[in-house]
Amino acid sequence: DQQVKQNSPSLSVQEGRISILNCDYTNSMFDYFLWYKKYPAEGPTFLISISSIKDKNEDGRFTVFLNKSAKHLSLHIVPSQPGDSAVYFCAAPGGYSGGGADGLTFGKGTHLIIQP
Amino acid sequence: DTAVSQTPKYLVTQMGNDKSIKCEQNLGHDTMYWYKQDSKKFLKIMFSYNNKELIINETVPNRFSPKSPDKAHLNLHINSLELGDSAVYFCASSQVTLDGYTFGSGTRLTVV
Numbered sequence: 562d563q564q565v566k567q568n569s570p571s572l573s574v575q576e577g578r579i580s581i582l583n584c585d586y587t588n589s590m591f592d593y594f595l596w597y598k599k600y601p602a603e604g605p606t607f608l609i610s611i612s613s614i615k616d617k618n619e620d621g622r623f624t625v626f627l628n629k630s631a632k633h634l635s636l637h638i639v640p641s642q643p644g645d646s647a648v649y650f651c652a653a654p655g656g657y658s659g660g661g662a663d664g665l666t667f668g669k670g671t672h673l674i675i676q677p
Numbered sequence: 678d679t680a681v682s683q684t685p686k687y688l689v690t691q692m693g694n695d696k697s698i699k700c701e702q703n704l705g706h707d708t709m710y711w712y713k714q715d716s717k718k719f720l721k722i723m724f725s726y727n728n729k730e731l732i733i734n735e736t737v738p739n740r741f742s743p744k745s746p747d748k749a750h751l752n753l754h755i756n757s758l759e760l761g762d763s764a765v766y767f768c769a770s771s772q773v774t775l776d777g778y779t780f781g782s783g784t785r786l787t788v789v
Contacts, residue, residue: 595776604681604767604780605720650720657722657735664710664722664733665778 564588564656567649567668575676580638582671584651587632591653595665596625596636599648608649609636638673646675680704683768683781690758691789698753698784700768706779708732709751711743712767714783720767726751758788 566585574580592613597605611618611625618625624637638645648670656666683700690696702709711723724743725733740756755762768781
């Protein structure tokens with residue numbers, strides 16, 4: 562049962578335009594969300610996060626929006642650049658049977674392709 | 678210079694063998710993790726250690742055993758390897774804030 566869902570396996574966007582990556586979650590206990598970016602043959606790297614007490618967090622070209630009532634968050638990248646081509650994972654702490662708060666439950670990822 | 682380093686990067690081995698993957702972090706973090714990314718690309722937590730103590734042990738076969746000799750190291754031993762163990766295994770570490778969650782570059786394990 563996927564508690565964090567990224568329903569778009571891939572997304573193609575023209576350079577300079579806005580990229581919008583979506584994430585839905587089912588576990589209402591999640592109160593913190595993170596986005597990670599992953600290049601091939603590398604580990605995921607932290608990009609931006611948002612607490613459930615906020616509905617928006619911005620860091621340079623990256624903005625994450627959270628809609629708690631819809632259990633939905635989105636990552637906006639504007640303007641999109643070629644170096645943004647990567648797989649983006651949405652994640653939330655918790656959501657597994659082993660206990661502990663620091664392990665992350667990940668979505669399946671969205672492969673963002675920025676076209677020149 | 679690498680913050681979280683894991684070795685080897687690639688590992689090809691036969692079914693039934695026993696293998697280990699090593700992980701070291703130089704960030705001074707108290708918590709280390711092992712994640713598995715399977716063929717469907719799901720990243721799932723396997724184990725978490727805090728200051729050498731096992732905190733999280735998800736539903737993982739007993740053939741997988743983590744070992745933490747000190748808080749900077751978390752190794753993963755796998756006995757009697759099976760085809761289904763083929764995956765990319767990521768080590769990670771974190772301190773208090775979740776934003777400080779740092780991953781290694783992964784070990785691609787192929788069981789033939």
